[in-house]
Amino acid sequence: MRNNRSTTPVWKAIAAALRAEISERRYLSGDKLPTEAHLSARFGVNRHTVRHALSHLVAEGLVRTRRGAGAFVAATPTDYPIGERVRFHENLLAAGRKPEKRILHIECRAATTGEARALAIEDGAPVCGCHGLSFADGAPIALFESVFPLDRVAGIDQHLTDTSSVTDALTRAGVADYTRASTRLTAVVADVTQALQLHLHEGDPLLRSTSVNVDAKGLPVEYGRTWFAGDRVTLTLET
Structure with missing residues (x-):
């Protein structure tokens, strides 16, 4: 039987979803993104997976993080x-x-x-x-x-x-x-x-x-x- 399960890592899918929302201007430069707990509940994953997705967006320059404060939009399109x-x-x-x-x-x-x-x-x-x-x-x-x-x-x-x-x-x-x-x-x-x-x-x-x-x-x-x-x-x- 053919395996129809997606091969895309979950963290990549989460990063893509957040990237799309930033592109659509749901969040503007300087806006705080939802907490890791909120995103974990939204996507049904653990915090480590969410953290991996956010790190990917930080590397792209779209998001910046502050210890104890959370993740913020660094740039909008x-x-x-x-x-x-x-x-x-x-x-x-x-x-x-x-x-x-x-x-x-x-x-x-x-x-x-x-x-x-x-x-x-x-x-x-x-x-x-x-x-x-x-x-x-x-x-x-x-x-x-x-x-x-x-x-x-x-x-x-x-x-x-x-x-x-x-x-x-x-x-x-x-x-x-x-x-x-x-x-x-x-x-x-x-x-x-x-x-x-x-x-x-x-x-x-x-x-x-x-x-x-x-x-x-x-x-x-x-x-x-x-x-x-x-x-x-x-x-x-x-x-």
Whole structure:
């Protein structure tokens, strides 16, 4: 007979339930979570199992504990609107968070077939690829990869070296304004390197955004992919 019992550890299920409630803003930053006794009764487990789940959330940066006081929400998801104009720093400042971007790697290479199609350039044309991490209040919330057509935005590689802001780099390259032409959102899971960089666990949920930004003439100037930590960002669509 087939064994239909779940193989998910109970503590992981409890952590997932509390993470979802924090994401849904049932608890806000600074709010105290229910006591271990309350959670033990709610989930029908012993306190050791509850403690294991809370330790997992502490490691993720979502919860902090104080001896004798209990467990508290350390952070709630950052609201991140996606519309015609998406500006990282402005979005986070508007949400009351401190933004930071860290460039990990910049490379000049030939465009892949998919990149060439997205950027409306020849297959193998020169592009600049920029890889980095985005932070809110010091916590990593997303990995990003941006690809720029070098023939269209000459010198973008040097400008990205001088500034971590894509908007500033494009301005220096002669693109005074740009807008988002398309966005595609896909639910994925973190691989081992993504989990390491985002302080997650392998297999944790991510939301991948794939987009194309165009200049005032409608020509693509950036093809980007961003992997958001699923429980740290709430993406909202602007119309």
